[in-house]
Amino acid sequence: MLPGFGGHLISEAFLEEALRTIDGDGRHAAERFRGDLIQWRRRCAVxxxxxxxxxxxxVGATPLFVALGFDAPIQIEPMDHHLAATVSHASHRTTLIVTAWAEPLDHFWRLAVMQAIRRATDWCFVFNGIRLRIVDARRLYARRFVEFDLDLAQDDERSCAALFRIASAAALIDRSDSRSLHAIVSASDRHAAGVCRSLKDGVLSASADLLGALVARPPLGEGGIGDSFEQALTIVYRMLFLLFAEARSLVPLWHPVYRHSYSVEALRGCAELAEPASGLWDALRAIARLAHTGCRAGDLHVMPFNGRLFSPSRTPLAERRGLDDEAARRAILSLSTQPTPDRAGRHPIAYRDLGVEQLGAVYETLLDYQPRIAPSPASPGRRRAHATVTLEPGSGVRKATGTFYTPQPIADYVVRRTLGPLVRELSSARILQVRIVDPAMGSGAFLVAACRYLAGAYEEALIREGGCHSSDLGEPERAAIRRSIAERCLYGVDLNPMAVQLARLSLWLATLAADRPLTFLDHRLQTGDSLLGAWLANLRQPPDRRRRPDQRRPTLPLFDDEAVRDALRAALPVRFSLESTPSDNIDQVRAKERAFAGTTARDASMSRWKRIADVWCASWFRQTELPPAAFGSLSDAILTGRSALASRTVEQCLAAADAIRTSHRFFHWELEFPEVFFDEEGRRLPNGGFDAVIGNPPWDMIRADAGSAEERSGARHEIAALLRFTRDAGIYQAQSTGHANRYQLFVERAVDLTRTGGRIGMVLPAGLATDHGSSALRMRLLTHCDVDAIVGIDNHRGIFPIHRSVRFLLVTASAGLPTREIACRMGLDDLADLEAIGEQPADTSTWFHVRVTPALLEHVSGPGLAIPSIRTA
Structure with a gap:
């Protein structure tokens, strides 16, 4: 490590490696600078x-920058309790902000960027007498910087050399020069990409090794190989979580007992020893138990990490004795180290240089693999065949579902442009009431971006209201804000349980505090199919597969609002208390777990209504049609235990519905997140719904043309049932009769979920704008939403791992009003360009080159309102 070094503009591990390659002249220059820095520090004692x-x-800034090779500051401009100036060398200039002595530098980001833009420089120094920060002013919203504690830097030869290498006038020269800071940052980014690839490979290798160890010792349990794989992944997630936490000093590594006996870093040291591994499974179990329950022993205080991640009940196979320690050794090395550049050995992965967003790349990798178990032939000395387990590519899940990790610049753009108009003028208290959902959250990239954005907006509102001064907010306070945002504002759903696990992990890491347990997120991040579920209004009429919605005769409703209101009255106070109660200690968190479990128990009143909705949805997926009249009788049986049907018939029908529900993971939005649609008394809100829907939903066609003939035959039945539901159940209104694409369903679902005046921001394929099959959806979108901006992006640089000819769109809109004018920019291929738009409203921004109206689209494209793809970037 480099003492005094901080920030995420440059990888610390990369910088340490780069310092080893400095030539003799560079070393001598750095040594001279260190002498100057020591003298400078003495003069600054005043x-x-x-x-x-x-x-x-x-006294401080001018002599420091002269020592770094700059001329004395010029163009000095007094401002509110700070100064702005320019420092230059030859013809190259850099902006400088000087603050009060020892003032925290975090809240000077916006000023630094604004001054750099005014003075036409790429970088801005921020100096407070004891720290020097360099802010990247080219990327407005990435907030990338590098910082040095000058006292610590002068005491360490390598840190001082790093400071000189990065901050000297020689580094801030033309970006085409290989010595420039631009070149260093680019090389560091390539290094970080390599680390991410190593992490993906390591996760894959560790998962295979741990799975092999779990299944090698029978019995496997009822879940078979799939359940064993999930347990192996849980162990991997535990180690990833702790490696991230250790790199950020969020666990007590300072204590020798913890550092030497309970850290993953200590396990890495044991795993690197040449002798045969022993006791590593015992160590993994001990670390998980300590993380789960915590401890207080003398001056060692380990905060318990609540939740299911570290619970022994999540990994019963790992609790058995006699597991293969060599497999655990390989897994530990795979997750904590990476190959050296010459592939001759391994060195530690610098988790401090990895962002939480990298977990999305891990998720994408795992989707491509599936576990396979094959018995090896029994040998003469072996009484039975030994099972061999491998993770093999070709699961088809990622390709089949159109699921791809969203690069951070895209997630940041969509979040910024979607949430900005929503929260710009809100009070801090109102920001905490905003409800954001990603209905296809994957590993949580959009939710993490939303958490950070809303935390920044909350902080700005708090300062604007006079609730605090910017200097009052340090990292502990900002972590507390992020925790509140995650618990009160964010929702997510995904069909894949592995994605839900990773999304929780991502938000935990983004909100982690050293003195607090993990936030309780089980009630907000849930597993289910966002597209398959019923609204309460649907349950008033029995499902009728024989007639399309426009052919059905109205009948008396089976239920009225009062029928479900009792269930809502029982559940909603609990839901609201889960939101308002903090998670500051483990007792509060476990009380939340118990309260939530009570509302989801099978005999809970809300669970009964969910089961009625399951029966309604399952009717569209049954191989044999259920008579419409049977739905009311089955609902009576669920609610009261009495029914006009024979008890055996009721049992068979409900068992079939339960099986279909388990297979399809129905998700009924009003019943899963009732506080979004109802008040505490169970009354429907006049403008219920989410304040914003964001995400990158799957883009796959709904068809059955992959796999064996038998698999295709089974898939065709499932696809037929899915299309019957989406086209005939009355849930969706704008689906065509041609080939269906899942993203079309997600767009319509997003419109239905968003309250009037709320915002929608999504990443979608270009077919939304141009395809004939999307015309009905386009018309609904343009008449029910004010689409304010569309950015078209070309994939020829491989932004997504699909064909380079594919184009996609970033669409933002406000719900409830028709579209007036769409600001368009098409043909973008460099994600860095997304930074330039900032938060300026689309209707006044010059960044968008073309503006179209629905009237113009109808004139050009006819009633289908196709949006022409004209390259304008």
Whole structure:
């Protein structure tokens, strides 16, 4: 490590490696600078809290920048308790902000960027007398910087050399020069991409090794190989979580007992030893138990990480004795180390340089693989065949579902442009009431981006209201804000349980605090099919597969609002208390777990209504049609235990519905997230729904043309049932009769989920704008939403791992009003360009080159309202 080094503009591990390659002249220059820095620090001893900002400039900043090779600061501009200036070398200029002595630098990001833009520079120095920060002003919203504690840097030869390498005038020269800071940052980004690839390979290898160890010792349990794989992944997630936490000093590594006996870093040291591994499974179990329950022993205090991640009940196969320690050793090495550049050995992975968003790339990798178990031939000395387990590519899940990890610049753009108009003028209290959902959340990239964006908006509102000064907010306070946002504002759903696990992990890491347990997210991040579920209004009429919605005769409703209101009254106070109660200690978190479990128990009143909705949906998926009249009788049996049908018939029908529900994972939005649609008394909100829907939904065609003949035959039945549901059940209104694409269903679902005045922001294939099969959906979108901006992106640089000719769109809109004018920019191929738009409203921004109206589209394209794809970037 480099003492005093911080920030995420440059990888610390990369910088340490780069320092080893500095030539003799570079080393001598760095040594001279260190001598100058030591002398400078002595002269700055006169600075302190009473020093004026101008004194900090003249006594501290000016001699420091002269030592770094710059001319004295010029164009000095007094501002509110700080100074802005320009430092230059030859013809190259850089912006400088000087603050009060020792003032926290985090809240100067916006000023640094604004001054750099005004002074036409790529970088901005921020100096407070004891720290020097370099802000990347080219990427407005990435908030990338590198920072040095100058006291620590002067005491360490390598840190001082790093400071000189990055901050000297020689580094801030033309970006085409290989010595420039631009070149260093680019090389560091390539290094980070390599680390991410190593992490993906390591996760895959560790998962295979752990799975092999779990299944090698029978019995496997009722879940078979699939359940064993899930348990292996849980162990991998545990280690990833702890490696991220250790790299950020969020566990007590300072304590020798913890550091040497309970850290993953200590396990890595044991795994690297040449002798045969022993006791590593015992160590993994001990670390998981400590993380789950915590402990207080003398001056060692380990905060318990609540939740299912570390619970022994999540990995019963790992609780058995006699597991293969060599497999555990390989897994530990795979997750904590990576091959050296010459492939001759391994060195530690720098988790401090990895962002939480990298877990999305891990998720994408795992989707491509599936576990396979094959018995090896029994040998003469072996009484039975030994099972061999492998993870093999070709699961087809990622391709079949059109699921791809969303690069962070895209997620940040969609979140910023979707949520900005929503929260720009809101109070801090109102921001905590905003409800955001990603209905296809994957590993949580959009939710993490939304968490950070809303936390920044909350902080700005708090300062604007006078609730605090920017200098009052350090990292502990900001972590507390992120925790509140995650618990109160964010929702997510995904069909894949592995994705839900990773999304929880991502948000836990983004909101982790050293002195708090993990936030309770089980009631907000749920497993289910966002597209398959019923609204309460649907349950008033029995399912009728024989007639299309427009052919059905109205009948008396089976239920009225009061019928379900009792269930809502029982559940909603609990739901609201889960939101308002903090998760500051483990007792509060476990009380939340018990309360939530009570509302989801099979005999809970809300669970009964979910089961009625399951029966309604299952009727569309049954091989044999259920008479419409039977639905009311089955509902009576669920609610009261009495029915006009024979008890055996009721049992068979409900068992069949339960099996279909388990297979399809029905998700009934009003019953799963009732607080979004109803008040605490169970009354429907006049403008219920989410404040924003964001995400990158699957883009796959709904068809059955993959796999064996038998698999295709079974898939065709499932596809036919799915299409019957989406076209005939009355849930969706804008689906064509041609080939269906899942993204079309997600767009319509997003419109239905968003309250009037709420926002929608999604990544969608270009077919939404141009395909004839999307015309009905386009018309609904343009008449029910004010689509304010569309950005078209070309994939020829491989932004997504699909064909390079594919184009996709970033669409943002407001729900409830028809479209007036769409600001368009098409043909973008560099994600860095997404930074340039900022938060300026689309209707006044010059970044968008073309503007079209629905009237113009109808004139050009006819009633289908196709949006022409004209390259304008």
């Amino acid at each position: 600075l302190g809290p009473a020093s004026s900002v101008r004194t900090v400039l003249h």
